[in-house]
Amino acid sequence: MAGVKQARDGAVGILTLDEPASLNAMTPDLLGALAAALAEMTTNEDVRALILTGAERGFCSGQNLKASEALGEDIAAGVMRFYWPAFKALRECRVPVVVAVNGVAAGGGFSLAMAGDMIVAARSASFIQVFSRIALVPDLGSTWLLPRLVGRQRALELMLLNEPLTAERAQEIGLVRKVVDDAKLMEEALTLARRLADGPTRALVATRAGRGERACDLRGAVPPRDRAPGHDPQERGRHRRPQCLHREAQGDVYRAVRCGAAPQSRHARACPGHPRLHIRIRKRGWPGQARP
Template sequence: MSSTPSPSSSAAQLLSPADALVVVSQTGAVRQLSLNRPSALNSFTVEMHKALSSALDAAAEDAGVRCLVITGSGRGFCAGQDLNEPGMAPVPGETPDIAAVVERHYVPLALRLQSMPIPVIAAVNGVAAGAGANFALNCDLVVAARSASFIQAFSKIGLIPDCGGTWLLPRLVGRARALGLAMLGDKLSADDAQKIGLIWQVVDDGELANAVETLAQRLAAMPVSALAEIRRSIDAGQQLDYEAALRNEAAVQGRLGRQADFSEGVAAFQAKRPPVFRDR
């Protein structure tokens, strides 16, 4: 299956070489990043991490980008860490430093996604395994093709979920399911992932591109500054007691209430016209 979303309107433009490790394209205010190692199911290497980090930073800094879509080229979304990369697989007389790999690449990746100033959609077009699965779950909304699957493959090689997996899984599906997914490492179909609340939506393979583009364009037209604050406040709320969460809501509302998007939203409501949001 290779129903990778791609910009389809005449306004679409390619912002990087088609053979880059991360292909960057844009339609209107929606930017798309496509992991591009299809022969290796888009598994992570040091060079791909560098390219992805740069692409995420560029999207965050570009005022013309109001929604980000991340997907994979070919038949997979991302198979996690490439275990064939030097320094990963154990060799006689040497012990790989897995902690250094996680600290250097996966911690910054998860934190960058959580701090994006715009909504981020993962368009999961195929298998998402190991860190690739949790990479997708770090995005705000996960839309998966029906033939896609999610695998917490870490226990199969004697490791624990990383890229935020130990934090995300119990919050998304509860402790019992999180333990089952992480300990057993079984393949979870996209339909089952949606049923247990792990992801947002499943669509037929042939509809993935259109469904994601429609959703992304909808988000891009919304007050994206408020959307980013929704993410931050919901994540913060999981660490706060009730009163602290209430006070955080008040503080965030105060900041948003001083922005132009709030004034525009109220004016549009009163005039019974569609709003035009511009804050970012």
């Protein structure tokens, strides 16, 4: 397939971005080929793990500016149309994905590396966000994934200051699992991928999904926090002020009960409108129940 090479090593599928003249810079054609290759490779039930890497000197140097016109006037819409399907396929892949980073991973290439499950890096590898240099907000998952991998402070340093990150430093801060000599990169990636392929594939993928790292979370928006009933912003607007939450004593156990409308906390606070009720719960117990 043009732009992406496919290979097999037993139960491990290997996908290689193959545009070395541009250091595998992203274009609609390249990312479209990657999405198609991912779909083709994972339909084979014998494939139980994947490796994603880049050809020759680089992993992925980010957006190919010569092809930026293909995204259209609305760059964000173009990115979602042409690039997002490949990232979504990686995050929803039915098998674990090992990313073998050789050379530079810049901008969207940095995001692409993080879209896999584990990163193995060559000693010559480097990572740089680069977005703010061209007056862009990091996209394709960087604002979601990077803080969760290295912490908020380091993520902001990388995104705001655009300082390049060496492979060794990337390993120190938790972005990369292991750094090896360039000649041993694929050997190490295959060792890890084979280990994952020998494991319980469904359980491994379910573990990834259980951490809440769904593909829809990568669009840049942080998913809403789980809210107690009544804490939806639209519902909250129906009340002039937040409602309180009482505790109902049942034997030695307190059970949260709603007072009026939306509860505000699982810990009861004195409610100006019902002070006696709270005192009764706290000191005497609920009517008809044992004293807590």
